[in-house]
Amino acid sequence: MINFNAGPAALPFEVKLKIQQDLLDYEKSGCSVLELPHRGTLIQELITKTSDLLQSLMNLPDHYQILWMQGGGRLQFHTLPLNFLTAAQKAGYIISGHWSKQAYLEALKLGDASIISSSEALNYQSLPSLDNLTKAMDHNSTQWAYLHYCSNNTIYGTQFNEFKSFENVPLVADMSSDILSRDIDYSQFDLIYAAAQKNLGIAGITMVAVKEEFLNQAANHLPDILSYKSYSRTNSTVNTPAVFAILTTFRMLEWLHRKGMDYVFQENLYKAQMIYQFLDRSLLFEAIADEGSRSFTTVCFRLKNRSLQQTEEVLTYLQKEELLFLAGHRTIGGFRAGMYNAISIAEVEHLVQTLDHYEKSYFLL
Numbered sequence: 001m002i003n004f005n006a007g008p009a010a011l012p013f014e015v016k017l018k019i020q021q022d023l024l025d026y027e028k029s030g031c032s033v034l035e036l037p038h039r040g041t042l043i044q045e046l047i048t049k050t051s052d053l054l055q056s057l058m059n060l061p062d063h064y065q066i067l068w069m070q071g072g073g074r075l076q077f078h079t080l081p082l083n084f085l086t087a088a089q090k091a092g093y094i095i096s097g098h099w100s101k102q103a104y105l106e107a108l109k110l111g112d113a114s115i116i117s118s119s120e121a122l123n124y125q126s127l128p129s130l131d132n133l134t135k136a137m138d139h140n141s142t143q144w145a146y147l148h149y150c151s152n153n154t155i156y157g158t159q160f161n162e163f164k165s166f167e168n169v170p171l172v173a174d175m176s177s178d179i180l181s182r183d184i185d186y187s188q189f190d191l192i193y194a195a196a197q198k199n200l201g202i203a204g205i206t207m208v209a210v211k212e213e214f215l216n217q218a219a220n221h222l223p224d225i226l227s228y229k230s231y232s233r234t235n236s237t238v239n240t241p242a243v244f245a246i247l248t249t250f251r252m253l254e255w256l257h258r259k260g261m262d263y264v265f266q267e268n269l270y271k272a273q274m275i276y277q278f279l280d281r282s283l284l285f286e287a288i289a290d291e292g293s294r295s296f297t298t299v300c301f302r303l304k305n306r307s308l309q310q311t312e313e314v315l316t317y318l319q320k321e322e323l324l325f326l327a328g329h330r331t332i333g334g335f336r337a338g339m340y341n342a343i344s345i346a347e348v349e350h351l352v353q354t355l356d357h358y359e360k361s362y363f364l365l
């Protein structure tokens with residue numbers, strides 16, 4: 001079975017095998033990883049080595065810290081403004097889809113948040129224009145706490161390649177659905193967060209990579225459980241951490257390290273080109289996102305005739321070929337392929353060939 005779900009996403013077979021062993025006996029301790037004390041050496045070392053490996057795979061310099069928090073991507077929508085948006089400041093949001101809109105709405109509950117650009121009126125089929133960013137942010141009297149992007153829009157299949165910023169305004173990104181998927185300079189950001197259940201492992205943890213200079217500006221008198229500084233001080237052990245989710249991320253990162261990030265990036269490029277090339281020449285299917293905005297991680301497509309009944313028929317046809325969870329998000333319909341790192345070139349080839357077979361048999365009827 002091939003799992004194209006947008007998240008929770010496919011895990012590599014080797015990773016599943018390894019965590020199966022860890023469940024019975026972690027690092028020859030004689031105990032399951034689920035039973036070990038979280039303040040003991042083995043688990044504290046696990047957290048440190050997971051952070052170190054991620055920092056090195058992201059090519060982030062030493063003045064960044066990696067934190068492991070809970071509450072998913074959604075809690076970050078609240079935690080970010082809670083830590084960084086003061087009464088004298090505004091937070092800027094680029095609205096490119098449902099998730100960035102949710103992030104903005106959460107910030108509004110806590111302070112002054114402002115929409116810098118939005119593509120809501122285009123049904124998020126394109127990325128919002130960044131042409132007027134300077135004009136939108138250039139008010140002498142405004143102090144900006146940060147500018148927030150969602151790098152990959154999981155529902156609509158659009159993805160930013162460029163992250164325009166405004167001078168001296170900290171840059172923040174929700175990378176929940178494309179972290180570690182492509183060659184990008186992570187050090188242009190002051191803070192990145194990503195829920196783990198797509199490219200980093202399973203639900204239960206959210207990675208935060210934060211520049212120390214920015215972290216120092218975070219509020220001090222917050223509940224510990226919501227304070228970035230508390231996570232930094234305690235090696236992400238403010239309370240009992242989600243150890244199994246951290247372990248899964250560690251095994252995923254080891255797997256990526258063995259493959260080599262450059263190789264992974266090339267594979268992802270190849271996978272995306274293969275499917276978009278098919279969609280662009282198809283007489284039956286079409287990509288949903290506008291060409292300049294297309295995501296290389298999340299490919300959303302539909303039937304040109306938009307028939308709901310035929311969409312169901314195609315999904316059934318795909319399922320018979322063991323191609324699973326390809327229905328588009330319920331708000332836009334059609335199809336969606338989450339092509340995360342664990343999805344191989346051969347699996348995408350199988351998807352493209354099956355769509356092609358369906359199309360050929362349809363036109364022969």
Ligand code: PMP
Pocket residue numbers: 007071072073074075099150152153154174175176177195
């Ligand atoms: N951000 C993005 C880009 C997402 O795709 C999602 C969920 N798919 C979220 C945030 C919310 O994540 P969670 O369900 O972990 O709260």
